[in-house]
Amino acid sequence: MKEEKENGPPQNYAPINDSLPPPTSEAHSGPLTYLCTFFSHISNPKPFTKAPLMALTNGGAATPTPASGGSNLVLILDYGSQYTHLITRRIRQLSVLSLCISGTAPLSAITALSPKAVILSGGPHSVHLPSAPTFPDGFLSYVQENDVHVLGICYGMQLLVQKLGGVVDVGEKQEYGKMEIEVQESALYAADEVGGHETVWMSHGDEAVKLPPGFEVVARSTQGAVAGIEDRKRRFYGLQYHPEVTHSTKGMETLHRFLFDVCGLSADWKMQDVLEEEIRTIHSMVGPNDHVICALSGGVDSTVAATLVHKAIGDRLHCVFVDNGLLRYKEREWVMSTFESDLHLPVTCIDASEQFLTALKGIEDPEMKRKIIGREFIAVFDDFARNLEKRLGKRPEFLVQGTLYPDVIESCPPPGSGRTHSHTIKSHHNVGGLPKDMKLKLIEPLKLLFKDEVRKLGSILNVPESFLKRHPFPGPGLAVRVIGDVTKGDALDTLRQADEIFVQAIKDAGLYDEIWQAFAVFPSVESVGVQGDQRTHAYLVALRAITSEDGMTADWYYFEHKFLINVSNKITNSVRGVNRVVLDITSKPPATVEWE
Numbered sequence: 001m002k003e004e005k006e007n008g009p010p011q012n013y014a015p016i017n018d019s020l021p022p023p024t025s026e027a028h029s030g031p032l033t034y035l036c037t038f039f040s041h042i043s044n045p046k047p048f049t050k051a052p053l054m055a056l057t058n059g060g061a062a063t064p065t066p067a068s069g070g071s072n073l074v075l076i077l078d079y080g081s082q083y084t085h086l087i088t089r090r091i092r093q094l095s096v097l098s099l100c101i102s103g104t105a106p107l108s109a110i111t112a113l114s115p116k117a118v119i120l121s122g123g124p125h126s127v128h129l130p131s132a133p134t135f136p137d138g139f140l141s142y143v144q145e146n147d148v149h150v151l152g153i154c155y156g157m158q159l160l161v162q163k164l165g166g167v168v169d170v171g172e173k174q175e176y177g178k179m180e181i182e183v184q185e186s187a188l189y190a191a192d193e194v195g196g197h198e199t200v201w202m203s204h205g206d207e208a209v210k211l212p213p214g215f216e217v218v219a220r221s222t223q224g225a226v227a228g229i230e231d232r233k234r235r236f237y238g239l240q241y242h243p244e245v246t247h248s249t250k251g252m253e254t255l256h257r258f259l260f261d262v263c264g265l266s267a268d269w270k271m272q273d274v275l276e277e278e279i280r281t282i283h284s285m286v287g288p289n290d291h292v293i294c295a296l297s298g299g300v301d302s303t304v305a306a307t308l309v310h311k312a313i314g315d316r317l318h319c320v321f322v323d324n325g326l327l328r329y330k331e332r333e334w335v336m337s338t339f340e341s342d343l344h345l346p347v348t349c350i351d352a353s354e355q356f357l358t359a360l361k362g363i364e365d366p367e368m369k370r371k372i373i374g375r376e377f378i379a380v381f382d383d384f385a386r387n388l389e390k391r392l393g394k395r396p397e398f399l400v401q402g403t404l405y406p407d408v409i410e411s412c413p414p415p416g417s418g419r420t421h422s423h424t425i426k427s428h429h430n431v432g433g434l435p436k437d438m439k440l441k442l443i444e445p446l447k448l449l450f451k452d453e454v455r456k457l458g459s460i461l462n463v464p465e466s467f468l469k470r471h472p473f474p475g476p477g478l479a480v481r482v483i484g485d486v487t488k489g490d491a492l493d494t495l496r497q498a499d500e501i502f503v504q505a506i507k508d509a510g511l512y513d514e515i516w517q518a519f520a521v522f523p524s525v526e527s528v529g530v531q532g533d534q535r536t537h538a539y540l541v542a543l544r545a546i547t548s549e550d551g552m553t554a555d556w557y558y559f560e561h562k563f564l565i566n567v568s569n570k571i572t573n574s575v576r577g578v579n580r581v582v583l584d585i586t587s588k589p590p591a592t593v594e595w596e
């Protein structure tokens with residue numbers, strides 16, 4: 001492993017914004033801080049004084065005392081729906097903080113956060129089966145005693161109906177896809193919608209056949225199934241359809257009415273507040289003489305994370321960029337020069353390509369590759385920390401990573417982080433791929449944010465657009481784009497060249513900003529071709545370009561034929577060893593963005 005010198009001293013840098021509150025010795029108690037900390041498994045050197053945190057970290061043993069009236073927070077209890085994260089996003093889009101925890105989390109985890117409203121998500125289960133997940137004992141009396149509003153969506157509505165004494169049964173007709181409903185004037189539906197039909201997205205086989213006492217039906221599908229219910233007196237609401245999905249044309253209006261008219265929440269979730277809260281958290285974790293290292297990839301997330309932490313602790317932050325041998329064409333040169341010229345952040349580049357490629361030799365299994373990469377990254381960061389100790393006389397104890405909420409959702413989630421009964425899709429190297437015995441404590445200020453929120457935060461921090469608009473690039477890099485053994489033959493170099501041609505063509509055509517991510521893949525498949533009248537048996541390259549809001553779901557991007565013809569010709573004419581180009585026309589789901 002080779003360490004290179006830093007990219008020059010910082011110019012212009014202003015470590016701490018004076019307008020921000022001074023460092024405190026106690027952690028800020030906002031829900032964001034609180035859950036971030038919980039997720040990060042940080043053993044805080046200055047213990048939190050808040051009972052709620054204890055309640056979560058010790059599995060709910062403490063008896064929290066909820067603030068009456070609740071905080072301005074909507075808590076989502078996740079029962080495994082593929083749309084749970086979308087509910088969280090939609091609510092944040094309406095400027096209200098929302099967080100998602102497991103639907104079977106202990107009552108203490110819920111009361112600790114003191115939400116003003118709780119949304120029970122959909123899910124694949126049937127409430128009448130014994131294994132059906134449910135909210136904890138005491139939940140219904142807690143929400144009643146503390147004036148908490150509850151909205152059940154799909155499975156969540158069925159759960160409410162059953163637990164409150166109604167009956168849910170297998171419906172005569174299943175309802176999947178776009179359906180029409182008829183609504184009546186009520187808390188959830190405005191007078192001008194009354195009598196009108198709304199298009200909604202349904203996805204259920206069970207239905208409420210008898211409502212609990214106190215409830216009324218406020219919407220019905222044109223097939224006759226109960227689609228919306230209310231018990232205003234007890235503050236229980238239910239929707240059989242998914243208002244969070246864009247196919248439910250008035251879904252956002254219904255959520256808006258629920259949040260502001262029904263629950264009386266205020267629209268106060270602002271990126272400026274997130275920034276200030278995160279800076280307070282960092283001050284509370286990192287002592288005045290502590291040093292911190294930051295894993296910087298040059299991507300959007302770590303750049304924003306580094307800028308934020310730098311604002312909090314100035315030059316006690318030491319950024320490290322790792323060349324793992326899996327980077328794109330000239331990526332290392334670009335990162336090192338632009339960090340110096342545009343961001344003025346000191347970065348040390350470590351060339352660990354040999355170390356990573358040796359560890360990956362012969363490895364074909366995608367999850368194994370991810371775990372190896374996660375392990376090697378941490379080994380490099382540990383070495384870097386040891387070297388800094390020689391220079392600074394004190395070993396950095398913290399590692400900043402640009403982990404996002406979707407990384408957590410899709411990796412191995414810790415209990416309480418949401419995704420109750422869903423599968424691990426893939427271990428993102430920075431979450432599920434981390435070694436269990438790592439010593440560095442994590443600081444992950446973006447851990448509860450989606451990408452578009454990170455971009456907003458970045459622009460408040462004056463991170464240049466050239467960084468914020470970059471397409472995401474996964475930490476395991478080209479290792480998840482070369483199928484099978486990455487070290488075999490010229491796979492990596494071939495892929496780099498094809499990828500560069502494709503992405504440059506997208507930039508030249510002015511399409512870069514409307515595409516979420518575009519890249520080439522090397523499937524390690526050979527096929528027969530004819531080039532210069534000669535038979536060839538050479539590799540194929542696949543092109544993938546997608547649009548997405550947050551990387552959780554995606555659609556493939558529709559290019560004009562002329563564009564594709566030009567790119568295909570350019571690749572087969574200039575990349576040695578490639579005689580065929582194919583286009584990936586799969587959305588997520590059923591595929592994922594990366595091939596591995």
Ligand SMILES: Nc1ncnc2c1ncn2[C@@H]1O[C@H](COP(=O)(O)OP(=O)(O)OP(=O)(O)O)[C@@H](O)[C@H]1O
Pocket residue numbers: 294295296297298299300301302303320321322323324400401402403407430470471472473474475476
């Ligand atoms: N080559 C690298 N050197 C150092 N750290 C890295 C490297 N690649 C990834 N990381 C770390 O892993 C984290 C997750 O990677 P990820 O690709 O999700 O985020 P990003 O690179 O910061 O942003 P983007 O999603 O826009 O690529 C990064 O935020 C960074 O902390």
Ligand SMILES: O=c1[nH]c(=O)c2[nH+]cn([C@@H]3O[C@H](COP(=O)(O)O)[C@@H](O)[C@H]3O)c2[nH]1
Pocket residue numbers: 370410425426427428429430472473474475476517551552588591592593594595596
């Ligand atoms: O830093 C990362 N480490 C990883 O291990 C990883 N895997 C996928 N990605 C990126 O996440 C988004 C969703 O990708 P998938 O649909 O392939 O899971 C896409 O933007 C992917 O590029 C990763 N980023």
Ligand SMILES: NC(=O)CC[C@H](N)C(=O)O
Pocket residue numbers: 081121122123124125126153154155156203204205206207
């Ligand atoms: N999408 C859902 O929440 C479905 C709930 C339940 N499994 C049903 O089929 O009715």
Ligand SMILES: [Mg+2]
Pocket residue numbers: 297299300472473474475
């Ligand atoms: Mg990246």
